[in-house]
Each structure stands twice: as C-alpha cells, then as structure tokens.
Amino acid sequence: MIEILVMGIVATLATDLWQRLLQATARLPPANWGLIGRWVAWFPRGVFVHRPISATASVRGELIIGWVFHYAVGIVYAGLYLAIMRLGSGQPSFLPSPSVSYFLWRRGSSCNPHSGWDSWRRIRRSQLSFES
Numbered sequence: 001m002i003e004i005l006v007m008g009i010v011a012t013l014a015t016d017l018w019q020r021l022l023q024a025t026a027r028l029p030p031a032n033w034g035l036i037g038r039w040v041a042w043f044p045r046g047v048f049v050h051r052p053i054s055a056t057a058s059v060r061g062e063l064i065i066g067w068v069f070h071y072a073v074g075i076v077y078a079g080l081y082l083a084i085m086r087l088g089s090g091q092p093s094f095l096p097s098p099s100v101s102y103f104l105w106r107r108g109s110s111c112n113p114h115s116g117w118d119s120w121r122r123i124r125r126s127q128l129s130f131e132s
Helices: 002-026 033-041 062-088 097-111 116-128
Strands: none
Touching: 002 062, 033 062
C-alpha cells in the first residue's frame, strides 16, 4: 500500500511539474482544480453533469477538494498500474510502462480537454496559424 501511495504521489507531482513547464513554454492554460473540486463536491447531491461547471454555485473548500481528488486519481492509477504489471509479469518493470501510461493518458485526455494529445494538437495548430 505504501508503494502505491508513493508511486501515485510522485507520478502526479511529475505531471503537475510537466503542466507548469507547458504553461511557461506553450502558454497552455493552468488546470483549475477548484472547478474539479466543485464538480466532485456536487456528487453527494446527485449532480454529475454541469453545463457549464463555471456557472454552478461554488462550494466551500472546492480548491482543496479538487487537489485532493487530483492526487487520489493519481494514486488509483498507480494501483491499477501495479495490478496490471503484477498480473502480467509478476513484477513491474520499465518496458511495459509506456504502453500502460499511453492507455491511461488517452483515457484521461478523452475526459479532460486540456490534457493529452488534444492539447498538443491545439498548441501545434496555434503555432502554425499565420495571420496577416
């Protein structure tokens, strides 16, 4: 269990640092964990879809809720990774890591418009567009 916690926290921290780098170099907008916290905070009330989430009433502590949820997802992904690796080969190793990472990245990017391949495609498009 400690292994999963450490892996999840370190991996999530690495993605947060990567996002900061993208903010600085590619002007990618920062993640708004307050909005994620707002979304999660409405779960107990039975509300899962908001159109748009920014128009939904704010919730006390939504920023903290968002950050905790972000790191909790990272820990769950680490647990999934270890389970998949141990079922397949018995021990996690570096070689299968990229394929599992790619799968989880594509799943995440289909839910979050500011992550994964979609962001890179938008960045490239914006860098290649020429206005006169």
